[in-house]
Amino acid sequence: MEVVVTNIGKAVLASSLLAIALPSPSRAADGHDSAATPTHILDERSAERLRANKGLTLQWIDWDHRGTATVTNKDGVWRLHGRQAGANGPGLLALDGVITEIGADYFTFQGKITIADTPDPGRTCSADKTWHFAVTQNRSYYRLREFEWCDGLTDYIDVYF
Secondary structure, three states, rough: OOOOOOOOOOOOHHHHHHHHOOOOOEEEEEEEEOHHHOOEOOOOOHHHHOOOOOOEEEEOOOOOOOOOEEEEOOOOOEEEEEEEEOOOOOOEEEEEOOOOOOOOOEEEEEEEEEEOOOOOOOEEEEEEEEEEEEEOOOOOOEOOOOOOOOOOOOOEEEEOO
């Protein structure tokens, strides 16, 4: 088989080979976004509450048995990874992404939230976008402010402190 490459073809081929050979600058070996902008911290008290959180819940799964919410800080970029699963049946909540800003009683999260098999088997909601969590009415948790983001049901996702 003979391949004919023109000057334009050489540039395209070289660019394609370079893209394949080099690791993506936006993804580190651990899969995290290494090019992410550092988290903007406007309120240290809220940042500490989030870092030392006491888990998360989705009301469809269980109010009393919280899932885990792990906050890590690498090079100033705060990440949130959370998970709650039903103890006696189906139901899953998963969060994974970057905390972009922490202010007085709120934080902004850029990442993916997935709800599966709750409150009904077969229900699946998943979106990767910017999310807003806030403390309201002096509660001891941050609540997701996008309540009806999937299919019209109100999903209460809370991160406790």
